[in-house]
Amino acid sequence: MFPRFFTIFLFCTMVFFLAGCEREVGLGVVDLDRVLEESPRALYYQEQLDEAGREIEERYAIDSGDVSQEERLSLQEQAYEEYQSVKEELEDRLNEEIEQAVAEVAEEENLDIIFYRKAVSFGGQDITEQVVEKLQ
Numbered sequence: 001m002f003p004r005f006f007t008i009f010l011f012c013t014m015v016f017f018l019a020g021c022e023r024e025v026g027l028g029v030v031d032l033d034r035v036l037e038e039s040p041r042a043l044y045y046q047e048q049l050d051e052a053g054r055e056i057e058e059r060y061a062i063d064s065g066d067v068s069q070e071e072r073l074s075l076q077e078q079a080y081e082e083y084q085s086v087k088e089e090l091e092d093r094l095n096e097e098i099e100q101a102v103a104e105v106a107e108e109e110n111l112d113i114i115f116y117r118k119a120v121s122f123g124g125q126d127i128t129e130q131v132v133e134k135l136q
Contacts, residue, residue, distance in 0.1 A: 026111035029124035030102055030131055033117075039135035045094045052086045101134035102127070 036042045060079035067075070105127045106114050115124060 025113065026109065027124040028106055028109065028111040028114045028127045029117050029120050030114060031117040031126070031128040032098075034128050035098060035131050035135065039132045041097055041135040042094060045090045049087055049090050052090075053083055056083050056086075097135060098131065101131045104134060105130040 056079050060075050102114055105111075109125065109127060109130070111125060111127070114127070117126075117128070
């Protein structure tokens with residue numbers, strides 16, 4: 001509830017603040033879920049993560065009879081930490097590319113404010129398709 005209230009409050013504040021401007025404020029929305037599902041870059045990064053996961057799993061594959069329970073748990077923890085590190089790095093790269101694509105589309109479409117679709121019930125120019133195209 002709080003994030004939705006805060007988003008609405010922030011939106012209203014910006015609209016009232018910008019109401020005195022000479023031109024109309026351009027509002028855009030982007031459906032991040034759709035960007036992640038449809039963009040080739042997001043799919044590429046998911047493939048990279050899957051491949052890294054397989055490699056880590058192979059490297060840390062342990063025959064249950066050869067090591068103690070304590071060693072096995074330690075190796076599993078190491079594998080998990082390595083996987084998480086790779087995942088965070090790939091997510092950071094993808095987030096940077098998405099932010100860049102959104103900024104480019106916003107500039108091209110002369111939009112001042114971009115919201116995520118989940119935070120907006122209605123309104124705003126949907127730029128999701130343009131962002132997906134930028135992430136080819």
